[in-house]
Amino acid sequence: xxxxxxxxxxRIGLMGSLSSGFLSDLLxxxxxxxxxxxxxxxxxxxxxxxxAVLNGRIDAAFIPGNPRLPGCRAQxxxxxxxxVALPDAYPTRTHQPFSLEKLRNETFLVTAxxxxxxxxxxxxxxxxxxxxxxxxxxxxVGRENLLNMVAKGFGITLTTKSALGAVYPGVQFxxxxxxxxxxxxxxxxxxxxxxxxxxxxxxxxxxxxxxxDRWAEHTIAPQPT
Numbered sequence: 001x002x003x004x005x006x007x008x009x010x011r012i013g014l015m016g017s018l019s020s021g022f023l024s025d026l027l028x029x030x031x032x033x034x035x036x037x038x039x040x041x042x043x044x045x046x047x048x049x050x051x052a053v054l055n056g057r058i059d060a061a062f063i064p065g066n067p068r069l070p071g072c073r074a075q076x077x078x079x080x081x082x083x084v085a086l087p088d089a090y091p092t093r094t095h096q097p098f099s100l101e102k103l104r105n106e107t108f109l110v111t112a113x114x115x116x117x118x119x120x121x122x123x124x125x126x127x128x129x130x131x132x133x134x135x136x137x138x139x140x141v142g143r144e145n146l147l148n149m150v151a152k153g154f155g156i157t158l159t160t161k162s163a164l165g166a167v168y169p170g171v172q173f174x175x176x177x178x179x180x181x182x183x184x185x186x187x188x189x190x191x192x193x194x195x196x197x198x199x200x201x202x203x204x205x206x207x208x209x210x211x212x213d214r215w216a217e218h219t220i221a222p223q224p225t
């Protein structure tokens with residue numbers, strides 16, 4: 001029964017929003033196709049999720065970028081637009097993509113866990129210059145309260161298009177333009193993992209990626225241990 005997907009357990013690490021987007025649709029379709037597989041989700045940083053895959057604590061992790069980890073395989077599944085979350089009172093030009101450079105003097109709010117550390121690294125890479133580092137305020141709150149802080153004027157933050165599936169009063173979302181405005185996301189798993197429930201998820205994810213766009217052509221083979 002486990003081999004046919006009727007029973008089993010699947011442990012997944014993630015760090016993004018499930019309100020909409022590729023991962024939300026994938027997990028919803030997986031649940032519909034395999035309702036008796038017990039799916040356990042764990043939200044953490046990309047580094048923590050990768051470590052959990054390596055030590056076998058979780059079966060797979062969905063993380064940004066194009067990771068190369070010993071003994072693991074990786075598959076790029078989708079690309080997602082990056083948005084900046086601003087207070088409603090912030091002056092904007094309708095339908096004009098934002099540039100991070102124009103926001104360099106703002107205070108950027110990030111969470112202490114989840115996607116926060118990756119967002120902080122991204123901001124430092126994009127905005128730092130000799131004698132200047134972006135002003136980043138690390139908050140020990142979840143995504144919802146971080147956006148509530150944006151609404152109250154404590155600062156701004158970055159998110160991805162998948163977060164736009166929820167409504168946050170007092171917050172507007174503006175797309176970033178140019179090369180800085182897209183992030184790719186991958187699924188990683190141990191090459192030695194034989195969990196049938198994982199194979200079903202990987203097959204479904206790859207099929208969806210192939211039907212949507214070009215990302216499915218990029219597979220990373222396992223690295224030497």
